Amino acid sequence: MTCQDRRGEDSLKVDNAPERKVQVTQAEIIKALTEAIDRGIIKYGDRLSTTRELAEKYDTTQQTVAAALTVMAGMGLVQVQRGVGTKVIAGRRRQIKLGSYRSANRTVPTGTTAWKKENGNGSKEGPTTVSQMVTTEEDADTGIPVGTEVVERTRTRFDGDDAPCQHKRTLVTVAAATLIPEGWAGLPPMMSPGDVIPPDGMSIAKWLGMGVVRVVYEISTAPASGAAAAALTLPEGTPSLRIVSKGLKEDDQVAYATVTTAPLRSSVSWEIQDDEVG
Template sequence: MTQAEIIKALTDAIDQGAYKYGEFLPSTRALAETHGTTQQTVAAALTVMAGMGMVQVQRGSRAKVITGKPRKIKLGTYRSANRKVPTGTTAWAKDNGEGSRESPASVSQVVTTEADSDTGIPVGTQVVERTRTRFDADEAPCQHKRTLVTVEMATLTPEGWTGLPPMMSPEDIAPPEGLSLAKWLGMGVERVLYDICTAPATGNAAAALTLPDGTPCLRIVSRGVREDGSVAYATVTTAPIRTSISLEIKDGDAADAVEPKVGSEKEGCR
């Protein structure tokens, strides 16, 4: 097992109650034998988990669990006004300095897996995946964004549109002023839900941010929910843990309901 896989396995075990708050984990030797890896890899994984506030590591002693099962903190539910700027890109670029930029979108069709379970899109669903990376003014990668759109929603086109549906095109998408992308395409999204937590960055997200697999990062999952409770799209943003999060709410005609939350009991967002 890799370091990232050990972190996930131990985190899952803690979340499922196999190791409770205040209990000690098995020795590094025992964990190495259980997971088929070296004691050095286990020790490195425990060091990362200590940095995440999950375990306490002391020389000459087994690691102690210092966290409980994931719990939710509900900050509130808000009604936001229709946005004058279609996306958050303009405001983000202003805050991150002149020269900050986004990479071109990479678009492909994939099938959701267990790793996507916290998006609310059922595992095994065919989706259109849109990925891109944001860079600050110093050319440092600072966000990896991955949007999953159900095929039904991804093939929608605005009235009078010709050519490839906007969500299936790698081109930048700019809906008319005052409209969200979901409303412009007619997705029927009535609210947007946010989960904000820390989780180990892995795979393409870790590579895009030039971080080792298993590095603690912020994981922000936003889900566009339809009236029937189905998820039309979900965006997973991975960012270095030192990133700050802001939320602006303006008075005006109600558009999307925004419910920000810290932590989640769902797989992949802890």
């Protein structure tokens, strides 16, 4: 049974499905279909319409649709079976709870130090760029409400072979970004370009007095897009790791969130320390 059989002609259309004459791109098709799966519009076990029908629906070519489905198959979202069609083999995005831990104190090597050690001599971070913006729907998974004015800090990490391997984007609410530690002169640290280095034994959040009591991480796969795709020299829509870390206050409000985009050929690790929360 196809999605159209079960839900009618417009079953694959989601709120952001392009309604225009300009030819839809591979990345846009991947995004629309993935969001339809995440929202339950397309369910596990459904068979998608044919490439011809999808091409007509999205006003694009069958070749573009086929390429998008091939990428989605590589992401483990669909199974393309010759002569049978395309079957959805993933359900909605779900949470996997690995446990709760106390955060590492800055008396141990920082994440950047450990990262450089594991990625070869000459590994480095690109310069940090700082700007102000307003959050959009694209930032919804950061937990910062849409329409919030934030300070955006972005940088790219390169391994020892000079290959870009991580794009990091930190959004800090203006209330948190304008905090100044005692004795500091000049622009608030989070609004200044370059590295922000707190005193030994302190996290940046604690040094600035953000009121962060815990940090949570969410890891998923998502198509690389925009500045992250460009920084990593990946084609738009390439499946990538998306790691969102959020600094939460006692009232569960997000003070800052960092979105890390990395190629799927990456590993994620933590070193858990039973020390005072930083």
